[in-house]
Amino acid sequence: MIGASREALAAGRENLESLTDNTSVDAVKLAEELASVTTLLDREVSLRRLLTDPSRSGEDKARLIASLLGGQVSGETVDLVSGLVRSRWSGSRDLVDGVEELSAYAEVIAADKATKLDNVEDELFRFGRIVSGSHELRGALTEPKATASAKAELVKKLLGARAEAATVRLVTTLVAHPRGRSLEQGLDAYSKLAAARRDRMVAEVTTAVPLSDSQKERLTAALTRLYGRPVHLNIDIDPEVLGGVQVKIGDEVIDGTVSSRLEGARQALEG
Template identity: 80%
Template sequence: MIGASREALAAGRQNLESLTDSTSVDAVKLAEELTAVTVLLDREVSLRRVLTDPSRSGQDKAQLVSSLLAGQVSGETVDLASGLVRSRWSGSRDLVDATEELAAYAEVIAAEKAGVLDDVEDELFRFGRVVCGSHELRSALTEPKAGSASKAALIKKLLGGRANAGTVRLVTALVTQPRGRSLEQGLESYSRLAAARRGRVVALVTTAVPLSDGQKERLSGSLARLYGRQVHLNIDVDPEVVGGVRVEIGDEIIDGTVSSRLEGARQSLEG
């Protein structure tokens, strides 16, 4: 998002955080209701255009949202949606994207309150790795012709009883309502939201063998000093790297693997 939309999303996130600071607010319920609002806005093109029309007053758009959602969702969700449409948006699709992101962020907050956010992050990462390693599974979860019900049932079969409920809900929302995103993009966006909630960054670490707890602590500490923030490690074991460590943080790559050095030597010889 750019410009006005980015500012509107930031304001929406602040409103969500303020709401969920109260112990009486059910963040899981907020997430489920915001997901339903996302589906509505994604389906009703004319409605979202009206709700992002800069020629209409924010109060007018908020009243319209309230009239549509009152009695269907909680007052907290109505307040969040009303706040979103009062803002200015660079494009009507941005409103849908923001509502969807707030739904995922509410799940992140719920996981944090329950003390399982680290587990949810790890489960999402491991699930992504499993999917990447199975063409058949990935096809079953991303095939446009497959119905949402069958995809949701497959996720329940794969993760039900094995992962946190929040993980199951996040993955189910992603595979049933991808909205143009790849599965990998969606899982990565969840990881960023969880990291942002903790005020840290996520590093994808690739090694030839599993790291010990001590090695993880030392690597995490070194990266934290380098980036000035806490770093959450997602560890991927790949024997093809031979030895050493490869670290990806955003667009930055620190490649100290033996395989990369061998490839560099090969290219030098060929040159």
């Protein structure tokens, strides 16, 4: 998102955080209701155009939302969506994307308040690695002709009681309603939302063998000092790196693996 849409989404996220600071607010219910609103706006093209029409006042659009959603969802959800439509958006699709992101962020907040966000982050990362390693599984989860219910059932079989409920709900929403996103893009977006909740960075770490707890602690501390922000490690084991560690944070890669050094030596010899 750019310009007005980015500002509108930032304001919506602040509203959601303020709202969920109240312990009586059910963040999981908010996530579910915002997901339903996403489906509605995604389906009703004329409605989302009305709600992002710059010639209409914000209050007029908020009243329209209240009349449509009142009695169908909680007052908190109505308030959140009303706040979104009062803002200016660069495009009507951005509004749908914004509601969808707030739905996922509500799940993240709920997991954080239940002290389960670390588990959710790790499970999403591992699920992504499993899918990337199985062409057949990825095909089943992204098959356009498969129904949303069939994909949801497959996710339930894959994760079920082996993962946090928030992880299952997030992955189910992603595969059942991808809205043009790839599976990898969606999982990456969830990871960034979880990191944003903690105001920390995510480091993708690749090693040949599992790291010990003390090694993880030292690496986390070193990266935190280097970047000046808390860092969460997502660790992938890949025997092909032979030894050493590769760390990727955003677009930056710190490669200290043996395979990388051997490749560098090979190129030097060929040069």
